[in-house]
Amino acid sequence: MEDRYYMEHALRLASAGAGHVTPNPLVGAVLVRNGQVIGEGWHARYGGPHAEQAAIDHALQQGNDPRGATLYCTLEPCSFTAPDKHNPPCTTAIRTHGIRTVVLAIVDPNPRVRGSGIAQLKQAGIEVRTGVCARKAVRQNEAYILSREQRRPYIVLKWAQSLDGCMATGSHDSKWISSPSAREEAHHLRGRLDAVMVGSGTAAHDDPQLTVRTANNRYPQPLRVVVSRHGNLRKDSHLVTQADTIPTRLYCTGISPDQQSRLTAAGIQVIPVEPDSESLPSLHQVMQHLYDDGIQSILVEGGARLHASLLRQGLYDRITAFTEPVFLGDGLRPTDNLHPATVAAAPRLLDSEFHRFGSTISISGLHPDAARLLHDLIPDKEASCSPV
Ligand SMILES: NC(=O)c1ccc[n+]([C@@H]2O[C@H](COP(=O)([O-])OP(=O)(O)OC[C@H]3O[C@@H](n4cnc5c(N)ncnc54)[C@H](OP(=O)(O)O)[C@@H]3O)[C@@H](O)[C@H]2O)c1
Structure with a gap:
């Protein structure tokens, strides 16, 4: 005791x-x-x-x-x-x-x-x-443990979703699905990890800053990462205009020399990677490059297509879904490409946690491989603390 x-x-x-x-x-x-x-x-x-x-x-x-x-x-x-x-x-x-x-x-x-x-x-x-x-x-210490064990960054997928699992409406509106206090928590999540990543669809539709903006912020700004084959970023976007002060990186496959020099001049680090089987930037290579560059942890904030790629490839350790009692019907889902034949065969997160942020419930859990690696460090008869 x-x-x-x-x-x-x-x-x-x-x-x-x-x-x-x-x-x-x-x-x-x-x-x-x-x-x-x-x-x-x-x-x-x-x-x-x-x-x-x-x-x-x-x-x-x-x-x-x-x-x-x-x-x-x-x-x-x-x-x-x-x-x-x-x-x-x-x-x-x-x-x-x-x-x-x-x-x-x-x-x-x-x-x-x-x-x-x-x-x-x-x-x-x-x-x-x-x-x-x-x-x-x-x-x-999940980030420290899992990045060392797997020799890649600890990857957290985070999204806000409706009760029917949508991240945005069919017309790409997603502001705001979750409560203000859930969004504040999302900023703390950003601050605790080394990098934050989005796909070019989110960059285009939401024009995110991807910075930590908490009250009395005590965190450093994470590295901002975008994936886009051709480096499609608007020159008046926050990601481009703030790149001279906030480290920002683009992973791409086939960027034009003009676009590359424009983004580089704005302060964005442009890193070419190999295409995957769908001709998109290989996320395995992106993660490897980040790890080799000292990035131990990354928060992926969407959108639906980027999350779908990572889910399909099993390239994540933890998923945190902020779930709001609202229905978006025919909207964008990160899971549209998953087709498990049975419930038993469906991907299932382990060690789930539930937290309430105003009207939003966050549900968070571990990829089974990550859970297994972490369990190895917990003795059978733990003298446990109060639940996390
Ligand atoms: N509710 C939430 O938490 C939340 C969070 C973020 C976004 N959103 C919403 O999600 C929507 C955007 O989602 P989205 O699915 O359209 O776009 P997205 O996932 O943000 O970006 C997808 C694009 O990223 C590029 N990309 C590069 N490498 C990729 C890879 N390996 N796998 C997948 N994509 C790759 C591709 O475009 P290129 O042609 O440029 O290569 C692809 O079309 C917006 O409506 C936004 O509001 C919601």
């Missing part, structure tokens, strides 16, 4: 790094002695101190000696040095400051750690307990 209480606190601290630590994980840490929190910290920015060190530093600044304390940490402490790593091993800091017990949520799936942090601590005579609030810790 006590372990869960302090781990929940460490998880809350970890979430403050959202949007700032990629490609590192979100990590929070709390130092406790005699039932008192004597230090706390989190990984606040990429290259900055790790959560464990931040908690130790915080304790020392308060005049608290960490010797003999228990450290609650949402992820296994790192155990290695490398030329590309900014911080010394946290296992060394834990040992040298005389911490007696370490309680962890999950093992770090990074192959350079994966259990070696725990082994080093045990070798030093430190008691280690694992698996506390593991499910919640895994949920918090």
